[in-house]
Amino acid sequence: MQDSFGRTINYLRLSITDRCNLRCLYCMPATGITSQHHDNILRYDEMLRIVAAATTLGIRKVRITGGEPLVRKGVIGFLEQLAALEGIEEIALTTNGILLADYAEELYAAGVKRLNISLDSLKPDTFSDITRGGDLGRVLAGIGKAEQVGMKIKLNLVAMRGVNDHELLDFAALSIDKPWSVRFIEYMPTIREQQWQHRIISGADILALLNQHYQLNPLTADRFCGPARPYRIAGAAGTLGIITPMSEHFCGSCNRIRVTSMGQAKSCLMSNDAVDLRPLLGVRQQSKLIDALKMVICGKPEHHCLGSDPDSTTPFSMASIGG
Numbered sequence: 426m427q428d429s430f431g432r433t434i435n436y437l438r439l440s441i442t443d444r445c446n447l448r449c450l451y452c453m454p455a456t457g458i459t460s461q462h463h464d465n466i467l468r469y470d471e472m473l474r475i476v477a478a479a480t481t482l483g484i485r486k487v488r489i490t491g492g493e494p495l496v497r498k499g500v501i502g503f504l505e506q507l508a509a510l511e512g513i514e515e516i517a518l519t520t521n522g523i524l525l526a527d528y529a530e531e532l533y534a535a536g537v538k539r540l541n542i543s544l545d546s547l548k549p550d551t552f553s554d555i556t557r558g559g560d561l562g563r564v565l566a567g568i569g570k571a572e573q574v575g576m577k578i579k580l581n582l583v584a585m586r587g588v589n590d591h592e593l594l595d596f597a598a599l600s601i602d603k604p605w606s607v608r609f610i611e612y613m614p615t616i617r618e619q620q621w622q623h624r625i626i627s628g629a630d631i632l633a634l635l636n637q638h639y640q641l642n643p644l645t646a647d648r649f650c651g652p653a654r655p656y657r658i659a660g661a662a663g664t665l666g667i668i669t670p671m672s673e674h675f676c677g678s679c680n681r682i683r684v685t686s687m688g689q690a691k692s693c694l695m696s697n698d699a700v701d702l703r704p705l706l707g708v709r710q711q712s713k714l715i716d717a718l719k720m721v722i723c724g725k726p727e728h729h730c731l732g733s734d735p736d737s738t739t740p741f742s743m744a745s746i747g748g
């Protein structure tokens with residue numbers, strides 16, 4: 426279905442948990458984040474009902490996210506049921522990779538052929554600092570396993586001045602031998618940490634740095650690029666992508682809505698508005714559920730204003746929505 430600005434909405438980002446086994450400094454404040462009680466989190470059958478309703482409006486791709494989606498029990502069985510829903514053409518998952526070595530095989534068998542893995546440093550100490558205690562070795566083992574089972578891999582790194590900016594070239598170099606898509610994401614000030622302006626490295630600056638060291642060839646964006654502008658280092662097996670939600674937002678081609686693990690449907694990541702789907706999840710309420718999702722799509726804003734007017738968005742943790 427089209428929204429009121431003529432954008433076709435065919436992609437649902439579904440967060441299945443707000444819990445996470447990491448505490449990334451750009452995603453969560455150091456303290457004050459408490460997980461929701463289990464009773465407040467949608468059951469899998471309720472999530473399936475929402476996705477089934479969304480398919481009647483043209484949703485064809487579902488990305489499972491979180492919190493960390495792999496910490497939720499029963500995730501594989503849920504994915505199998507999701508893959509069996511009529512109308513769903515693609516299921517993807519975004520993960521921090523900590524539990525990936527255990528799950529890669531089952532994920533692939535359940536229908537997840539594409540994986541986005543968040544990895545913000547290739548140095549164990551820096552990785553541990555960014556994630557507040559995470560073990561880089563586990564993520565690398567997870568990536569190795571995902572590769573072995575045949576998954577298509579995208580690596581997401583949030584570029585942050587003074588944190589991992591000295592590693593950007595190392596990340597780019599990964600794409601030379603590996604058929605991965607390595608994506609550089611502009612930091613978004615969602616938790617409004619102090620001096621967030623200082624953290625942001627613009628996509629243009631990232632590109633300028635990469636161009637100084639490599640011959641980058643722009644590629645034509647295809648349906649698998651999502652919000653990233655794609656490039657390839659001459660002769661490389663993989664690609665690079667620049668995602669610029671702040672300096673050059675991609676809202677004009679936005680194709681997505683979101684549903685949080687608490688059943689809040691959001692038309693835009695940065696919008697404070699949400700529609701509570703929980704009262705509409707009864708077996709006989711599918712038409713009401715569809716109407717509510719229609720309303721969400723129709724109410725989608727033209728673009729976010731986080732760069733020009735940070736106060737237009739109340740601070741939030743991406744883990745509560747799914748990024």
Ligand SMILES: Nc1nc2c(ncn2[C@@H]2O[C@H](COP(=O)(O)OP(=O)(O)OP(=O)(O)O)[C@@H](O)[C@H]2O)c(=O)[nH]1
Nearest residue numbers: 519541579581610649650651652668670681694748
């Ligand atoms: N502002 C904004 N940022 C987004 C949006 N979707 C994803 N992002 C950010 O882009 C980064 C990559 O997100 P992913 O979960 O890998 O999803 P994606 O890039 O849409 O994935 P593909 O389906 O592979 O294109 C994360 O930092 C997200 O928070 C969006 O709609 N708006």
Ligand SMILES: C[S@@+](CC[C@H](N)C(=O)[O-])C[C@H]1O[C@@H](n2cnc3c(N)ncnc32)[C@H](O)[C@@H]1O
Nearest residue numbers: 451452491492493519520521543612613743748
């Ligand atoms: C909220 S996480 C959920 C999935 C999983 N836990 C993970 O980290 O991949 C989804 C995405 O949001 C991104 N993200 C979180 N906070 C961000 C921020 N402030 N700026 C840019 N991206 C952010 C993460 O890097 C990750 O790629």
Ligand code: SF4
Nearest residue numbers: 445449452492521744
């Ligand atoms: S970015 Fe992902 S892994 Fe990091 S704290 Fe947020 S939800 Fe957890």
Ligand code: SF4
Nearest residue numbers: 675676679693694729
């Ligand atoms: S900020 Fe909102 S409108 Fe812009 S791309 Fe993200 S979800 Fe879409």
